[in-house]
Amino acid sequence: MDDQVHSQTLSLHLITNMQWRVTWTHFIVFKMFIDLKLWLYVMRMFLVNKYYDYKVVINYKRKCS
Structure with a gap:
């Protein structure tokens, strides 16, 4: 009995x-994904x-020259 x-x-x-481990794995994967x-x-x-x-600088240089 015992x-x-x-x-x-x-x-x-x-x-x-097992369930805890699965949840943990899901959590890690989810976290990595995030x-x-x-x-x-x-x-x-x-x-x-x-x-x-970069574009702004180029345009600015063009305007100035």
């Missing part, structure tokens, strides 16, 4: 542990701004 209860508890523990999107967005903003600044 042994049976113990095995049930153990299996339950294993199941919850970080990547954020990073790409920031990079794009940065590049667009740089490009825009």
Whole structure:
């Protein structure tokens, strides 16, 4: 009787542990995905701004000369 209860508890523990691990993996993947999107967005903003600044400078130089 006691042994049976113990095995049930153990299996339950294993199941919850598995679920937790899956959730954790999902969380990590999701976080990486979010970080990547954020990073790409920031990079794009940065590049667009740089490009825009560059164009402004070029146009300004053209006007001055």
